Amino acid sequence: xxxxxxxRDSQIRMYGLTDRSYTFxxxxxNNIRKLHVAAQGLNVxxxxxxxxxxxxxxxxxxxxxxxxxRAAMRIQKTASEIKLEHVAKGExxxxxxxxxxxxxxxxxxxxxxxxxxxxxxxxxxxIVDIVDSILPELRDPTLIHYHALLKSDLAAILxxxxxxxxxxxxxxxxxxxxxxxxxPFLDELIALLDHYGSVLPPQNAIxxxxxLKAGRRLESLDFIEGYPPNMLIDDFSTFxxxxxxxxxxxxxxxxxxxSIQDHFLKTPLTSGGQPVTHFRFADSKAEPGxxxxxxxxxxxxxxxxxxxxxxxxxxxxxxxxxxxxxxxNSELLRDLLAASHDANIAFLHHVSSIHDLDxxxxxxxxxxxxxxxx
Numbered sequence: 001x002x003x004x005x006x007x008r009d010s011q012i013r014m015y016g017l018t019d020r021s022y023t024f025x026x027x028x029x030n031n032i033r034k035l036h037v038a039a040q041g042l043n044v045x046x047x048x049x050x051x052x053x054x055x056x057x058x059x060x061x062x063x064x065x066x067x068x069x070r071a072a073m074r075i076q077k078t079a080s081e082i083k084l085e086h087v088a089k090g091e092x093x094x095x096x097x098x099x100x101x102x103x104x105x106x107x108x109x110x111x112x113x114x115x116x117x118x119x120x121x122x123x124x125x126x127i128v129d130i131v132d133s134i135l136p137e138l139r140d141p142t143l144i145h146y147h148a149l150l151k152s153d154l155a156a157i158l159x160x161x162x163x164x165x166x167x168x169x170x171x172x173x174x175x176x177x178x179x180x181x182x183x184p185f186l187d188e189l190i191a192l193l194d195h196y197g198s199v200l201p202p203q204n205a206i207x208x209x210x211x212l213k214a215g216r217r218l219e220s221l222d223f224i225e226g227y228p229p230n231m232l233i234d235d236f237s238t239f240x241x242x243x244x245x246x247x248x249x250x251x252x253x254x255x256x257x258x259s260i261q262d263h264f265l266k267t268p269l270t271s272g273g274q275p276v277t278h279f280r281f282a283d284s285k286a287e288p289g290x291x292x293x294x295x296x297x298x299x300x301x302x303x304x305x306x307x308x309x310x311x312x313x314x315x316x317x318x319x320x321x322x323x324x325x326x327x328x329n330s331e332l333l334r335d336l337l338a339a340s341h342d343a344n345i346a347f348l349h350h351v352s353s354i355h356d357l358d359x360x361x362x363x364x365x366x367x368x369x370x371x372x373x374x
Contacts (some may be wrong), residue, residue: 004055004245011246012348019345022250024116025054025289026243028236028299033259035233036191037170041163049304049352052239053117055108056340056347059253066288070112073100083284084298092306093318095299100239104295105332113342114347115296118239119304121352123162124155126232129175134215142235143211143330152353153208154189159308160196168192169361175227183216206235237263240329244269246346250321252279255290255325299333304352307359315359334364 030048037043066082075086088098093103108115128151135147139206143150158165164280168174190212195207213223228234235240248271254260261281269276284290307315322330340347352360 001268008245008248019249022056024056024250025055025293026250026254027290027293027297028052029297031236035228037166041166047122050120051117051297051301052299056116057113060071064288071102081291084295088293092302096329097204099325101329114343115336116347117300118349119352121308122177124352127154127158133221133223134211137218138214148354150208152185152355153204155353156199157193160199175224176227176229177225180223186212186216253287254281255284256281271319302339307356312359315363321365
């Protein structure tokens with residue numbers, strides 16, 4: 001059993017959340033189930049950003065009629081449900097050119113719905129424990145203040161040559177390093193930093209290098225030693241639990257995901273010693289809210305994967321070249337995300353590089369320069 005209050009209490013202290021009641025509809029995209037390293041590389045061909053999210057409204061569940069939306073988007077009557085493929089196709093920049101996406105985003109706003117989502121960059125999630133194993137032991141308040149930047153800088157270095165990074169992980173059974181591998185592993189990380197450091201501002205590269213060098217003097221790297229070798233992510237159920245826990249006083253309707261259902265059956269969620277009952281799994285064909293969530297997470301998954309894969313100068317150029325429907329959709333998406341963040345800071349949650357979030361702010365053009373807490 002898992003007590004959701006233990007997780008929730010830490011989030012309340014961090015964000016000052018309230019107990020307001022909402023109804024959430026959830027879907028997911030880019031759930032690779034597990035991420036591990038083998039001799040030939042990762043078990044997945046491409047690392048895309050995982051999104052768990054959808055639409056949310058105030059209060060208890062209410063009837064949701066999406067027939068007017070289907071009609072406005074001219075969805076064929078033979079389609080048993082609407083999905084992203086009915087609205088737009090292609091990668092992120094191509095999606096933005098869809099007039100049907102314009103209709104969809106306006107309908108969401110006009111019908112009192114907001115967007116919620118948890119974003120997870122699998123590479124970023126896989127490497128943050130390197131920094132977290134070192135920083136607390138150095139007891140330097142200044143460095144602790146920059147922990148997110150250090151993690152993001154390390155992610156930028158390791159993404160510069162992903163095959164070399166994966167090879168390094170495999171050789172040292174990361175994240176299950178043996179004690180005698182501690183120094184050689186960090187030596188190779190420093191060598192990668194020396195080779196690809198030009199992707200960072202010079203001062204950032206110096207500080208990151210000093211942190212990694214300091215790690216060589218430690219007696220242990222607690223978060224990357226002794227764990228199952230080469231298993232970077234063993235399942236995604238934690239992220240589902242997080243959303244259910246944070247919004248404990250809300251209703252959660254989730255798309256059928258057998259692996260998550262099985263996990264919660266084997267490891268039930270509890271609160272105050274009682275079973276948690278404020279979530280359920282449902283068939284998307286019978287739940288219009290889940291159909292809307294499918295489209296939302298599809299767009300957001302492509303958007304955040306685009307930011308993770310694209311250099312900032314290219315993102316800036318792509319933004320400058322937006323016109324017509326694409327520009328309009330970027331503004332509608334920006335306004336929806338901003339309004340959702342203003343409604344509740346916890347609606348939008350990111351486990352990703354702050355450099356990629358800077359690209360989000362740059363591309364969508366948030367009026368205050370930043371759309372969410374990081």
